[in-house]
Amino acid sequence: MDFEIGRSKRARRAYAFDDIAVVPSRRTRNPEDVSTSWTIDAFTFDVPVLSAPMDSVSSPEIAIAIGRLGGLGVLDLEGLWTRYEDAEDKLAQVRELEGDQVTAAMQKLYSAPIRPELIQSRLAEVRAAGVPVAGALSPQRTQEHYRTVVEAGVDLFVIRGTTVSAEHVSRSREPLNLKEFIYELDVPVIVGGAATYMAALHLMRTGAAGVLVGFGGGAASTTRATLGIHAPMATAVGDVAGARRDYLDESGGRYVHVIADGGLGTAGDIVKAIAMGADAVMLGTALARATDVPGGGWHWGQEAHHSELPRGNRVWVGQVAPLEQILFGPSPVADGTANLVGALKRSMATTGYSDLKEFQRVEVVVAPYRV
Amino acid sequence: MDFEIGRSKRARRAYAFDDIAVVPSRRTRNPEDVSTSWTIDAFTFDVPVLSAPMDSVSSPEIAIAIGRLGGLGVLDLEGLWTRYEDAEDKLAQVRELEGDQVTAAMQKLYSAPIRPELIQSRLAEVRAAGVPVAGALSPQRTQEHYRTVVEAGVDLFVIRGTTVSAEHVSRSREPLNLKEFIYELDVPVIVGGAATYMAALHLMRTGAAGVLVGFGGGAASTTRATLGIHAPMATAVGDVAGARRDYLDESGGRYVHVIADGGLGTAGDIVKAIAMGADAVMLGTALARATDVPGGGWHWGQEAHHSELPRGNRVWVGQVAPLEQILFGPSPVADGTANLVGALKRSMATTGYSDLKEFQRVEVVVAPYRV
């Protein structure tokens, strides 16, 4: 069903997580009997949670902590940790920025060059802890740095940008050929954001193990006001899950994981992402509220310090509880920002489902929030 | 009519009370000629009102008062009154909690054990007043305490949880078999919350006399943010009323009462609940505004003190008038929070109906509130 916007253009309705809700079924279940485990390639995780490669969330130390808690920490290999030896100091500087200077100061801080030896040492630190290692590069910098990353040793390689396509056109320089790149690489690749069926299908055909669904940011992003581009997440996840299903058939059985990335601020949002077909979630804002992550209550992404066209802000998300409590409770608050995994389990139990794959079939309704 | 949310998922639109309104017909009637009486099992009530089993609303004293006013007071048998001899003191403590300590302090207060002798004495107090006696347990505690309750003597037995299903699955312990339980019990059972046609139909098949429609809370609940689950009430009541009609046919004439529970903050909401097919309403917030109930202007439910995953808050609802005026006026305010029964009668009269069963047929329109 599409709508006529004007005589020369028709459009589909696209839905945000806030536009929908999960509804109970006729069966209930005990939360203890519910599994949230997730397996991608050779790796099995107790919880379907990846940390977003953003400086406010993922330091080497936090990546290790998340690994130990059963998830996957993903390092941003273009952030402060690979630009500065003393990243901690620089993080403190970002946290303390005030008023009008924020954007300009961040633009300056992030203009320092990326140092290959820091990529190596940061990844080595995580590897030494015995947890799965994952690092993220943008498509623009993948060719320059991927060898360093692979040599340092990663278990999962993440290519993440605002919008990543399998077919990038450039007159000035040879663009990254994703298909060849992934084929030659030894490690599984997770790539995105993709927000539409067709974009995701093409990414799946490159051989990616997983596709990030999103348009480059959540709470801290202003993509819609600056670029006019917006891909409401419930529809985006549902469309990419549709591409997974069709590609499964087309490829004779290759299952590409769908990872929702962006707009996942509460446990309720995570529940809805999986209900719409996601296999796992990449969390920024939701983890930035931990008391022990680098942001210290602040959250920002790479869009916030773009030199010509910043498309995001450093936003205050507050501090709720330590990381472990954010994930597993007990929750000191009743607003869906802590005990994310406990809430997911209870939601699955309340609607009668016992694992994530089954839960992708739960019924949803259109029921917009009233603010 | 359903909508494509994404390629892999379709959904119905679900409506809240705020999304709809009752419209006049071609006939009007005198309010004095209207009856609001409601009969369930052997009991007839002047007003179709049950008090919610919540500590902010239903003390033994208030249950008696509501019974005398023509409704049904329902005691929470897992609240402060069955945990403490000096429940009044504990209620005062809850009312006086401040700021950050509220959730933690409530979790502590409600961790005291439930004492069978208090269940008995609280119910006996209500029985002694000569009004119908009703008490509520959660499904998890029904097996442990129901004998005490039945021996103490109740006229109506209420099993109430966030979501109650006829088919609960548990690996760790034998779940409550509702059908056998209700069959063996001598008193009529009201059970819920159920929010969908299928869940309600299965509950009706267990032999319940009434089904509570809701998802576990109203103004004080944050189920949507924490669990991603939401069942807008107008649609939920209409669906469960549909199950009542179909079960009436299937059972050869057994009429199971539909009781709207949650989201009924004003007289207008009560009107809409009955317009959507409810036989009666269970009121929390609306009664919590009485000057003589225990909450003292505060309102909270069992979700607010869950030990691992609180899904509600103690909220300030204010104090409007004594209970009798809240129900029967005269109303000192014009916002639909007092003279609830007078408003219901006038609404029925204005649209030309003379009893509740007829009024379930009144016409409604989709007309969202603008905030």
Next chain:
Amino acid sequence: MDFEIGRSKRARRAYAFDDIAVVPSRRTRNPEDVSTSWTIDAFTFDVPVLSAPMDSVSSPEIAIAIGRLGGLGVLDLEGLWTRYEDAEDKLAQVRELEGDQVTAAMQKLYSAPIRPELIQSRLAEVRAAGVPVAGALSPQRTQEHYRTVVEAGVDLFVIRGTTVSAEHVSRSREPLNLKEFIYELDVPVIVGGAATYMAALHLMRTGAAGVLVGFGGGAASTTRATLGIHAPMATAVGDVAGARRDYLDESGGRYVHVIADGGLGTAGDIVKAIAMGADAVMLGTALARATDVPGGGWHWGQEAHHSELPRGNRVWVGQVAPLEQILFGPSPVADGTANLVGALKRSMATTGYSDLKEFQRVEVVVAPYRV
């Protein structure tokens, strides 16, 4: 097109004036060439404006002023002017009420008896000024006072209540038989509020000259929260205009006037009422903003002082300009609250129409306001 609200209920979408907008056509016209004249029965008015019979708006003096400005002033024959000799003093008292006492004090003031001799003298005052005379009674009091009214001499008789039906049912006393009443009366009758096609059609069959479209109030009303009843005005006017068309056919040519009453706060709302098919508008809030009406910036209706179930408030609407400027400008403000007739003319001219009857055909779009 209707929607399933739940399995047991379907509903139409109903639209408020704020949900729609008028769109230009391919023709434009000079505002000076536009006529707003309106003829009902033997009376022709320069502007299709009736003042609402509310104490904040229509005193005898203001009724005269509106008559001289080309509209029709309608006196409330159950307000302060027919209860008190010194109505001016009582109006001053209402204006000066503060805080919590407002509702109770108004209930007291309006409990004084209606005095027939004051009905006569107030109407005589208007008649003496040589303008058309109109007075309004509620259906409940019409039988008691209509003789007094007719003897005092009115040109148009208004029967106005929250909801008026042609078929009122009462066990306690013989209700007003509108059809007989109107048949026997010598003066044309305007009756309402009616908000649906069927209710309006039945009122038209009683012989009424005009039907008021509304549900008993605008900005000052809380009917929706108290009674759950709401009839969004764009749909209500459109439905009643549909009844006018069908009754015209059924009656072999009797044209019953459709008068929008309520929810007309700005010039834009008046434009939309006529676009939806209204022949004229009855204005409360819009005139209450005049500096020379009795409300003095306050506005209230009869619902505000109901003894058992007040369904409205005394609300502050502000003071914008003298009555003449409110109607004809020049406007000192740009928010649609002054120069109402100038704005109507310009709107008609901008869309290419030259009289009110034609303008009822103008195209509208669904385009909800964003607040």
Next chain:
Amino acid sequence: MDFEIGRSKRARRAYAFDDIAVVPSRRTRNPEDVSTSWTIDAFTFDVPVLSAPMDSVSSPEIAIAIGRLGGLGVLDLEGLWTRYEDAEDKLAQVRELEGDQVTAAMQKLYSAPIRPELIQSRLAEVRAAGVPVAGALSPQRTQEHYRTVVEAGVDLFVIRGTTVSAEHVSRSREPLNLKEFIYELDVPVIVGGAATYMAALHLMRTGAAGVLVGFGGGAASTTRATLGIHAPMATAVGDVAGARRDYLDESGGRYVHVIADGGLGTAGDIVKAIAMGADAVMLGTALARATDVPGGGWHWGQEAHHSELPRGNRVWVGQVAPLEQILFGPSPVADGTANLVGALKRSMATTGYSDLKEFQRVEVVVAPYRV
């Protein structure tokens, strides 16, 4: 698909820019490879931007600056610059107005007569700078002043009013016959606002080179509250683009440019206007935020000082950056108010398009903003 508003009226849904968003496709592109050039008649511009002929935006000096930056500055020939020799002083006066006096003071300032010699000297100043010259008159004043304008020499002649039709009806004086006027004129004419398919088609048949799409104002306008008229921009642009396509066929190949005018406050809005089919945009608010335009952070249009029926306000839009940065960055903010052209290029690149004409085909979705 249209909706029944009431029994006597049906309506289409109309969409604002805020109701829609652009979605990525399967291809991406480098922003440097994207062209934003626009050609109308004999003139080619680097950027598809016209400044709105409003005193807060377009002085002769700014028209020159915009020309040098690759756009088209359009002078208001009925503003302060053609009424006063010392327009700078008068602009300062408007900027300094306070509180209640604003509307009245502006009405007074703008009541001074338009002086032909000032029309000539202002246009000459722009011509002398070697950039394309454009001036705007309202339809009411076109006959009186067009000779002066043509003699002064303009490259593009703009006729701009709230709503302009090809068929204006007047009893008092001979209206402007647009078709004859344009036929006889030597310079290309841009005319509007038109907001519907049919109105635009008729304007295209007059021989206009371009049609302005709008209803007479953006952020500073209150047309909807005062006149009840509203033409949401996404639908309006899409409808007029449909008229362009149909007229192209009807005329055997004459391409009339569609220029969105109004409601374009951010880069995202500009992106959406072109996505809906616009060839270029006329910017008011977006340029009024420049630190070097005359408004000094204030913005107002001709509706704000109408003598009888003001339909707009002088509004504070703030000051963001110098004009050049507003257009080309770098942007100091992340809210879409600066680097408008950079954002447009990036949006085109992100969705895989390389020129404006192609980008008119980009996919959009219905995805209302939540405020």
